[in-house]
Amino acid sequence: MGHVEVHILGQKYIIKGDNEAPEYLVQLAEFVEGKLKEVYATAPHITPLKAVILAALNISDELHKTKKDHKSISQSIRSIEDQTDTIIKLFD
Numbered sequence: 310m311g312h313v314e315v316h317i318l319g320q321k322y323i324i325k326g327d328n329e330a331p332e333y334l335v336q337l338a339e340f341v342e343g344k345l346k347e348v349y350a351t352a353p354h355i356t357p358l359k360a361v362i363l364a365a366l367n368i369s370d371e372l373h374k375t376k377k378d379h380k381s382i383s384q385s386i387r388s389i390e391d392q393t394d395t396i397i398k399l400f401d
Contacts (some may be wrong), residue, residue, distance in 0.1 A: 311331050344368055348364050
């Protein structure tokens with residue numbers, strides 16, 4: 310089990326991952342810290358709890374948009390595959 314020490318907004322955390330490389334865990338922590346800094350940049354006097362909640366909502370928004378885009382792209386690929394199969398059958 311991998312673990313690594315990271316710092317998010319000056320706070321030390323020991324992050325553990327079952328099969329994750331330490332570098333990946335550091336990347337996750339840096340991503341979270343970046344999202345928190347974005348929140349603080351727009352609302353510098355916000356409480357830490359509210360900042361974390363807003364950062365989590367922003368990350369959730371990105372995740373759901375990415376899933377929606379992935380689904381749309383997957384459907385487009387399936388459609389292209391079906392069209393390609395139809396064209397190939399014309400030449401058989």
